[in-house]
């Protein structure tokens with residue numbers, strides 16, 4: 001059995017309500033009582049040894065309470081193109097105000113907020129320039145696309161309790177990801193897949209190189225990229241591995257977008273596209289490696305098993321499967337899996353972030369062996385699991 005958070009057997013191992021408390025439970029109960037006491041909090045904030053820890057905790061809790069405000073400051077900067085305006089160098093407030101068509105007062109308020117978040121920096125002479133985080137936004141158009149997209153997520157998460165109670169919610173995200181919950185996804189029309197396909201194509205460059213650095217594909221003959229979207233990963237792989245043949249499989253309307261993009265990039269000879277439903281139709285055969293990039297976490301366990309079994313059938317024994325996506329429980333990025341993707345996918349109405357061990361369990365159940373995690377440069381953005389097609 002898979003635990004909802006992704007760990008095999010975790011639920012069945014839960015203690016009954018009346019189980020005796022361990023000494024560790026009792027220690028934690030004392031700690032919790034202390035931390036909840038306002039007297040203790042005031043003392044810890046003043047006592048030299050505990051002061052810095054107390055200040056960090058206060059800040060962490062404040063940031064949790066206020067994080068949505070920070071996100072809206074970032075959205076205002078993106079919508080007003082503040083980062084691109086400052087990418088040529090720092091400017092005085094009055095000049096920035098003129099370019100933003102805002103009052104000097106409102107501009108000063110926005111710039112001060114953005115500087116406090118390290119998106120911008122105060123420079124000499126009352127000017128503002130890019131800060132370390134704002135400079136990173138300029139270099140990554142994908143971040144801008146995601147910030148704009150988050151306006152939808154923000155609306156859907158307004159009442160998180162209602163969302164938790166809703167089961168399959170009627171949300172903006174469920175509408176946006178048109179395949180989530182579609183009865184016949186292969187019949188989705190071009191206009192229903194355009195927005196999500198464009199967002200995926202814009203954000204893929206953030207992770208494609210990390211995947212290929214972690215597991216270069218030059219050793220393979222033919223790659224099948226399942227749910228390959230507009231073919232951005234396929235094109236990047238084809239450039240990295242000049243002898244690799246690539247097949248992109250996606251819904252017919254998406255595969256058509258991939259065909260046009262790949263033709264425009266002059267890659268049609270080496271990268272072909274096939275349209276279909278990866279749950280109900282056999283996947284193209286002939287590949288010795290299959291990739292699932294940001295696919296499995298979109299689906300509940302039963303659907304994920306069907307997809308993985310289809311991938312197994314498409315591979316020869318010993319062929320490789322690569323799963324690239326953010327995973328729950330990733331050290332240093334815990335909130336990305338369980339909090340961000342946990343709630344994002346809840347709002348979408350399908351799927352869950354999985355731990356590496358939960359994915360490995362799904363892989364075993366669908367005919368793969370020897371699954372292992374391969375380190376990536378930025379596991380926060382994507383982890384990579386590789387598995388081998390086992391014998392029948």
Ligand SMILES: C[S@@+](CC[C@H](N)C(=O)[O-])C[C@H]1O[C@@H](n2cnc3c(N)ncnc32)[C@H](O)[C@@H]1O
Nearest residue numbers: 179185200204227228229250251277278293294
């Ligand atoms: C989250 S996107 C990831 C796209 C791409 N791999 C990437 O990382 O940019 C999921 C992809 O799976 C495709 N997809 C969803 N359901 C599908 C189905 N039943 N059959 C084929 N493709 C499907 C979608 O059209 C979409 O392109």
